[in-house]
Amino acid sequence: MHALGIDVGAPRKGMDLVQLDDAREPVRVVSKVGIDRLGMLIGELQPDVIAIDAPPAWAPNGSSRLTERLLAQCNIHAFNTPSARTGAVHPFYAWMEVGFEVFAVAAARGYPRYRAGAPRGTAMEVFPHGSAAVLAGCLPPRGAKKKPWRERILASQGVPIAELTTADRVDAALCALTGLLALEGKRFAPGDPKEGVIVLPAASLPARPFRAAPAEAHDEATLPLxxxxxxxxxxxxxxxxxxxxxxxxxxxxxxxxxxxxxxxxxxxxxxxxxxxxxxxxx
Structure with a gap:
């Protein structure tokens, strides 16, 4: 059982890919992947699920999707996905358009967009910050640096981090881990499947919003107990x-x-x- 995580960047930046096996070992780590190489890599790697850090399409209308609003109620804040009328004309959203292409390439390789149910053989939207919060049970301490915090979360889940030398690789690994957990049945995808849903590595949303870890967690060797x-x-x-x-x-x-x-x-x-x-x- 393998899951491929894809961290999507701006068009010139390229993407980072991390594939984890069922022992949570990184079996492939690739950086600066262009959309032109992606289909070939998916065909070569043949993952059981693809987890992508980007939305699959513009919101049908308005300035956000239901999945983003539901996560915000839990104090997990993502970049809102606007309608095409707003997003297509603003350069900030160019990375989302790369994400749309990633989903299209995945679909062409036999991985349709995940909507609900069993995720095997699909391409799902994930959100590394949200996955990290769910796995840690809290938000990072105020002022914490993103990469070390997320590295600790991966390590606590049994993922070796030696090859995850950049923040983008760390995020791609979090995507892949979310995909693995989804295959194991630990998943929840709030929102409207027609708009697109963000998959979290949990059975449900928490009863109360996530709160930041205490400041001393900066210096702890492990996550809050x-x-x-x-x-x-x-x-x-x-x-x-x-x-x-x-x-x-x-x-x-x-x-x-x-x-x-x-x-x-x-x-x-x-x-x-x-x-x-x-x-x-x-």
């Missing part, structure tokens, strides 16, 4: 090494049951976690 419990109970202030404080998975399940009776998102999360749905809905 504790994170807020994900049960979603407003009265809960437990810190835990895992997703839930002891017994609080039942609280989360209870809240999902209540939500499932009024909407489908909670039902989907119950099924992803392998928890039964409310009796009256079976």
């Amino acid at each position: 504790f994170r807020e419990c994900a049960c979603g109970d407003p009265a809960c202030h437990e810190l835990t090494r895992t997703e839930f404080a002891p017994g609080h998975d039942a609280k989360r399940k209870s809240r999902l049951w209540a939500s499932a009776r009024t909407g489908v998102l909670a039902t989907e999360e119950l099924r992803r976690r392998g928890w039964v749905i409310p009796p009256e809905m079976r």
Whole structure:
């Protein structure tokens, strides 16, 4: 099982590619790849999934997509994808147009755009900053340098970082890791599939917005050991090494049951976690 991560840059900069195997080892690291070489490399590498740090298309209208607005509610802020009317005439968005080409090349090589369901054989949009926050359970400390922080997150996930000598390679590796985790079933893609969705390495969005790690995390050898419990109970202030404080998975399940009776998102999360749905809905 292999995942190819692609960090998209401006047209003259080229792209960085990192392919991880199922042991999370970088089996191929390539920099300064032009769009003209990409199809050949995809054909050579034959990954099980492609994870791309760029949107697949302009927003159909407005100045952002639902996926970006939902991530912003969790305190994960991405560059908003505008409509073509705004984006196509502004030089800042040239890198997005490169991303559109990347998705087109991937599709031509047999990797259609991911929308929902099983990701194998698709090309998905990912966001390294969002993936890093989810994997760390927090945002970086204020003033932290991006590359060292993300390197530590990769290392904590068992990814060797010796070949990841630039920030772009680190981001490509985070993309690939997100793809691997998606193949393993650890994925959530909030938003409207018709617009495009950002895939995160988590079963669901957190109950509360992410917060910055404490300043002393700058000097820690490892990531913060504790994170807020994900049960979603407003009265809960437990810190835990895992997703839930002891017994609080039942609280989360209870809240999902209540939500499932009024909407489908909670039902989907119950099924992803392998928890039964409310009796009256079976």
